[in-house]
Amino acid sequence: MSKNSREIGYSHLLPSLHSSFLVITVFLMILVQLILFGSMEWNSEVVEGLNTKQKLVASLFQVVNSRHTGESVFDLSTISPAVLVLFVVMMYLPAYTSFLPIHDCQKNIYLSHNSYLVLFIILICITERDKMREDPLNFNVLNVTIEVVSAYGNVGFSTGYSCARKLKPDPSCKDAWYGFVGRWSDKES
Known part of the structure; x- marks a missing residue:
């Protein structure tokens, strides 16, 4: 099975050198x-x-x-944007990312994964454009990007929603730390 893993459909079984590079890559990314x-x-x-x-x-x-996993110790909305961007990159990288150059002979004539992410972020920003104007501290491109990439990477990070960050106070507003996406519109604009 380990000698002919690709032929029998176990493409996730990696050669030892590739596995070594994968372990080194994971520790370097964490560092x-x-x-x-x-x-x-x-x-x-x-x-x-x-x-x-x-x-x-x-x-x-x-x-x-x-x-x-997306477990958070800190409120992500208060972390500096540079760190959030790094988290976005880390969430996006595929599970088998390593420093070993792997040449894939398959050609993809469709849109790449990056293209889909960018497309969905743009569509969400278009759909939520009114909320982005009215509530720019909660509804901004970085928060939308974190939510989309986190969902794509199956991580679960969210910046939540804070009523204190609203420009116009709303007494009926309730904070939500469990998912910013819950404040998005449920229909197209």
């Missing part, structure tokens, strides 16, 4: 995220009240989860 997150957020209000050990453990938990 890069941890360094950027730590350098951008170490003294910010995001980690306020935590001691050094708690900051390190919470930061490590946050960056490891950006690839797979």
Whole structure:
């Protein structure tokens, strides 16, 4: 089975060299995220009240989860945009990303995965354009991008929705930290 994995349909069984590069890549991606997150957020209000050990453990938990589970230690809406962009990239990268150059002989004549993501982000921004004008701190391109890429990568990150960030206060508004997408329109504009 391990010698002829592709012929019998087990293409996810990787050669040992490729597996080694995959492990190295995963640890390097975690390290890069941890360094950027730590350098951008170490003294910010995001980690306020935590001691050094708690900051390190919470930061490590946050960056490891950006690839797979979407569990958050911190409020993502308060994290710096540079770190959020890095999280978006990490969520988007396929599971088998490695530094080993792999040549795929299949040609895709359809749109690439990047094209679909960009297309859906644009369509959502068009659909939600009124809310983006009325509530730009909650409804912005970065929050939409995080939500779409997180859903695509099956991660589950969300910036949530904060009534405190609304420009026009609304007494009937309720905060939602479980999913920003719940505030999107349910019909086309």
